[in-house]
Amino acid sequence: ETGVTQSPTHLIKTRGQQVTLRCSSQSGHNTVSWYQQALGQGPQFIFQYYREEENGRGNFPPRFSGLQFPNYSSELNVNALELDDSALYLCASSLSTGVNEKLFFGSGTQLSVL
Amino acid sequence: KQEVTQIPAALSVPEGENLVLNCSFTDSAIYNLQWFRQDPGKGLTSLLLIQSSQREQTSGRLNASLDKSSGRSTLYIAASQPGDSATYLCAVHGAGSARQLTFGSGTQLTVLP
Numbered sequence: 001e002t003g004v005t006q007s008p009t010h011l012i013k014t015r016g017q018q019v020t021l022r023c024s025s026q027s028g029h030n031t032v033s034w035y036q037q038a039l040g041q042g043p044q045f046i047f048q049y050y051r052e053e054e055n056g057r058g059n060f061p062p063r064f065s066g067l068q069f070p071n072y073s074s075e076l077n078v079n080a081l082e083l084d085d086s087a088l089y090l091c092a093s094s095l096s097t098g099v100n101e102k103l104f105f106g107s108g109t110q111l112s113v114l
Numbered sequence: 115k116q117e118v119t120q121i122p123a124a125l126s127v128p129e130g131e132n133l134v135l136n137c138s139f140t141d142s143a144i145y146n147l148q149w150f151r152q153d154p155g156k157g158l159t160s161l162l163l164i165q166s167s168q169r170e171q172t173s174g175r176l177n178a179s180l181d182k183s184s185g186r187s188t189l190y191i192a193a194s195q196p197g198d199s200a201t202y203l204c205a206v207h208g209a210g211s212a213r214q215l216t217f218g219s220g221t222q223l224t225v226l227p
Contacts, residue, residue: 004157033213033214040219041219042118042203042205042217042218042219042220043158043203043215043217044217045213045214045215045216048213048214055213056213056214058214088155090157090158092157092158097213099145099146099207100145100146100163100165100207102160102163103148103158103160103215104160105150105157105158105159105160106157107155107156107157108155108156108157110155
């Protein structure tokens with residue numbers, strides 16, 4: 001167990017809807033990163049949050065947005081869902097933003113868009 | 115743009131065999147390379163992290179090497195066990211994109227009893 005928890009574990013939505021995924025980081029970790037993993041592929045970086053501010057973003061459109069709260073938990077929001085958004089969404093927390101910091105991943109939220 | 119490739123995509127071996135998983139990357143300007151394990155429907159577990167100045171890292175039966183100049187890394191698993199069955203992913207932390215890891219698509223390993 002990594003101490004990183006994600007909710008919900010599974011979610012089914014229809015195209016055009018909005019979704020919010022939640023992540024509780026490991027105690028003492030102030031940095032959260034979100035990744036999208038399509039079936040059979042490696043995870044792709046969505047964005048990172050550090051002390052409640054976005055600290056880097058991958059190649060995802062603005063309808064993917066996030067928040068980090070004072071307790072360092074985080075949300076990923078996706079608007080206007082598309083079929084291609086179906087994937088496993090992973091969050092990872094780390095002690096800081098240092099490049100050699102170990103990442104601790106949650107078990108993910110499996111999102112299906114119909 | 116950094117690209118990470120893992121070969122083979124799938125591998126099946128009998129228990130007890132030693133095996134090697136391969137990872138290659140296109141841009142040698144990296145901070146580190148990491149190997150992860152992923153069980154079906156689960157998150158990733160960090161196995162080994164090799165900083166750019168290092169050549170290898172070892173943890174138990176696992177040994178990972180890094181050759182930055184050729185853009186290659188290998189993960190060696192000694193005396194494989196059925197419990198090693200999982201997908202193994204390598205990822206690089208590129209110098210030009212310090213906030214993100216770039217992952218390969220993984221090698222799905224099955225160790226047969």
